[in-house]
Amino acid sequence: MAASQGFEDFVSARGQALQRFGYLLTSDWALAEDLVQTAFARAYPRWSRIESDAPEAYVRKVMVNTWSSWWRRRWRGEVPAASLPDVAAGDPYPEVDRRHAVKSALAGLPHRQRLVLVLRYHEDLSEQQVAALLGISVGTVKSQAAKALAKLRSGGALDGYRSSLAGGA
Amino acid sequence: MGVVPDEVAVRQLFDQLTAGQPDAPPDRHSRIRRRVRRHRLARVAGTLAVAAAAAAVAVGVGTSVGTVPPATGHRAVPAWALPWPDHRDGSVPQRVLDGAVTAWRHEAALNGIPRSATSKAKVIWYAGQKVANGEVVVVIFEADSGAGRRLVAGWATASEVLDGQPGWKPGSSPWVLYDVAAPKPGRGLFVGLNMHGTSAQPGRNPDNWIVVLAAPDVERVGWAVVGPAGAKTTSQGTVSSPSARAGMSLAVRGLVVADVGQIAGAVQITKLDVGRRNVLPYPSDVGVPGSADSQVPQLARPAQIHGPRGFRWASELTGQGTSGTGLGGRRGHLAILGRCYGPSRLRLMFGTGAQELRLGTIRCDNAVHELTTQVRLQPNDPHAGVTIYTSMFTSYRLVIGTIK
Numbered sequence: 170m171a172a173s174q175g176f177e178d179f180v181s182a183r184g185q186a187l188q189r190f191g192y193l194l195t196s197d198w199a200l201a202e203d204l205v206q207t208a209f210a211r212a213y214p215r216w217s218r219i220e221s222d223a224p225e226a227y228v229r230k231v232m233v234n235t236w237s238s239w240w241r242r243r244w245r246g247e248v249p250a251a252s253l254p255d256v257a258a259g260d261p262y263p264e265v266d267r268r269h270a271v272k273s274a275l276a277g278l279p280h281r282q283r284l285v286l287v288l289r290y291h292e293d294l295s296e297q298q299v300a301a302l303l304g305i306s307v308g309t310v311k312s313q314a315a316k317a318l319a320k321l322r323s324g325g326a327l328d329g330y331r332s333s334l335a336g337g338a
Numbered sequence: 339m340g341v342v343p344d345e346v347a348v349r350q351l352f353d354q355l356t357a358g359q360p361d362a363p364p365d366r367h368s369r370i371r372r373r374v375r376r377h378r379l380a381r382v383a384g385t386l387a388v389a390a391a392a393a394a395v396a397v398g399v400g401t402s403v404g405t406v407p408p409a410t411g412h413r414a415v416p417a418w419a420l421p422w423p424d425h426r427d428g429s430v431p432q433r434v435l436d437g438a439v440t441a442w443r444h445e446a447a448l449n450g451i452p453r454s455a456t457s458k459a460k461v462i463w464y465a466g467q468k469v470a471n472g473e474v475v476v477v478i479f480e481a482d483s484g485a486g487r488r489l490v491a492g493w494a495t496a497s498e499v500l501d502g503q504p505g506w507k508p509g510s511s512p513w514v515l516y517d518v519a520a521p522k523p524g525r526g527l528f529v530g531l532n533m534h535g536t537s538a539q540p541g542r543n544p545d546n547w548i549v550v551l552a553a554p555d556v557e558r559v560g561w562a563v564v565g566p567a568g569a570k571t572t573s574q575g576t577v578s579s580p581s582a583r584a585g586m587s588l589a590v591r592g593l594v595v596a597d598v599g600q601i602a603g604a605v606q607i608t609k610l611d612v613g614r615r616n617v618l619p620y621p622s623d624v625g626v627p628g629s630a631d632s633q634v635p636q637l638a639r640p641a642q643i644h645g646p647r648g649f650r651w652a653s654e655l656t657g658q659g660t661s662g663t664g665l666g667g668r669r670g671h672l673a674i675l676g677r678c679y680g681p682s683r684l685r686l687m688f689g690t691g692a693q694e695l696r697l698g699t700i701r702c703d704n705a706v707h708e709l710t711t712q713v714r715l716q717p718n719d720p721h722a723g724v725t726i727y728t729s730m731f732t733s734y735r736l737v738i739g740t741i742k
Contacts, residue, residue: 176367177367180366180367180370181362181367184362184366185359185362188359188362189356189359192355192356192359193352193355193356196630197627197628198359198360198619198620198622199526199619199620199622202363202619203524206366206369206370206373207373209366209370210370210373210374210377213370213371213374214374271351271354271355272355272630273630275351275355276630286348287352290345290348290349290352291349291352318344318345318348321348321351322344326351327344327347327348327351
């Protein structure tokens, strides 16, 4: 019963954060919830063993592996590509387009680049932690992150965020 | 270690993308425990499930082991497919629907999937009929091909497919198709399509329509959309204010066809009612699951534009959202005629990169506007081109040419 309470507390405490992580991988809140629940469902029977040893890292790893297996079953029949619209002063609608375009730009990244970017800059894992989770070298983590940032930068996805930083950062 | 701007920018990008996170489901923990129980039961009952599937009646989709037996009048489909009925109503000849399948095969080949993988695909139909007052033909099917199981959904203007036209020819097809991995059946799953009619009342553009296909026990579908801005009088004077509309449509065995009128944004599904319960976990834009492009409504193009005397026509551009066209080989004083409708005006630029020059803006009030420019086109100018910046929910028609 104590283990069950511990698991329930963990789900309550970290569920939303892990769903955000799932959303950045899948671009869909319902799929993200499905991914989170799949990972939690795998963790639940093993909870007594993993509870004391970084359970969030375990759940995150299951989410990554599950999402990767969903990804491998897909055709890449869609190639999301978005050119970001100019945001005219006083015109609120383009913000909706920008969000859609940024979402598309992230979805357009190759699978591993997207994973590395989200793990480094949303989950705030170190390069060593990302390398260990994905089973790749630290050098590969650095190069994948650099390529992903370069692709977002060249597509204009970072423009609106960098210009808003210019005055205050 | 100092912070590099790109890293900070991408963190902000992530924060903004996740800002719309829905509330946690109140029963997340119990759902997880039910999932674990189901998985355990499925493992124990695995042998029995195979035996039951082998005894199932397969209707219209082959006789391979692994089909789901029919229940309550539903047909039998393979275990991977959506256990939903076939809504085809005979309003469209099967050869036309087969034309859509042909178009899918050709488009898949363009995406690197060999025709040999799709030519023998088993097709499971869910919809293939006229909608939108008979002006549109919609198709929804799943296919088990040599390269995977796919869900394909799309539409075509009825007049472009019902008179013997081919479903596909090199370089063009009348079908707008979205092709995604076949989704797993699940509570709250729906397949949505955005489309527009072809006829309109005087002074209006054709209405937008949605087709939503969900599980056959869904009885009502709720939707909401932002409409075009209308004038509103306030203490500050007359302002332009968007209108929000919502509707609730009755489903027929899970299928809804609804006229959503004139729109200025994505159409969102807000409810899928089974009895008195809403089974939709989160409001979601109408679209095909896994296809962001399908969530952008296809808007009808504005009416034709006729150039004034002395206007030499160079090219015509129609579309929605930011786009552009080249103008190589032209000489003369650049002039642009434009007609558009939607929430955002058109901002027009000439040239590329550092050479980009602002041409002006066109208001999107469905009237024809003429933009005179200072640009003199030269035939050997490699940067000659016009870029249109606007919302993806603004539809436009531009005629670009020269005047003396």
